[in-house]
Amino acid sequence: MDTEIRPASIDDLDGVVASTAALFAEDAGQRDPLRNRDWPSEYGEQWCRKLRSDPTALVLAAVGPGGVRGHLVGMLYDPSDMWTVVRAELVSMYVRPELRGHGVGGGLVDTFVEWARARGAASLQVTAYATNAAALALYQSRGFAPKSITLTAEVGATASA
Known part of the structure; x- marks a missing residue:
């Protein structure tokens, strides 16, 4: 399957927002019912433009x-009083299910890693749901390793229908 990985153009904006919406639908549907599935339709275009x-x-x-x-969003953070090095975070990534296992996700991650290294990042970070075995395997195949664990307790909040 022929797929080009490149910085998103203004012409890609609707597609990136749709990809973000698909990510939210999958995560809210399978992994996190407290996530607002409507966030991409309400805020996605403004977020991507910014x-x-x-x-x-x-x-x-x-x-x-x-x-x-598919899409990937990454952010770069300068050193600060708290952090002594340039850091990069893979914030959001999604690949259509029919393309998974065909190198698209790996290509997105590899491009992110190259971008971060070229800007002096000494540390890269990504957060993935513990139940998303495929994403964890992909990130680990690209050199990411567990460093901390986020424990969550849902104490009375319920997902809205």
């Missing part, structure tokens, strides 16, 4: 026949 103009952000589109097939 990120495209932010020099500390990376917005990638995986594009092929049929348009945007």
Whole structure:
């Protein structure tokens, strides 16, 4: 399957927002019922537009026949009083289910890693749901390793229908 991974253009915006919506639908549907599934339709376009103009952000589109097939959003953080090095975070990534296992996700992650290294990042971070074995395997195959664990207790909040 022919897929080009490149910085998202303004023409890719609708596709990146749709890809973000698919990510939210999958995560809210399978992994986190407290996540607002409507966030991408309410805020996704504004978020993507802002990120495209932010020099500390990376917005990638995986594009092929049929348009945007996946996306990745990364952020770069300068050293601070708390953090002594430049850091990068893979904030959001999604690949259409029919393309998983065909190198698209790996290509997105590899492009993010190259971007972060070229900007002096000494540390890369990604958060994935513990139940998303495929994502964990992908990230670990690219050199990411567990460093901390986030424990969550849902104490009375319920998902809205």
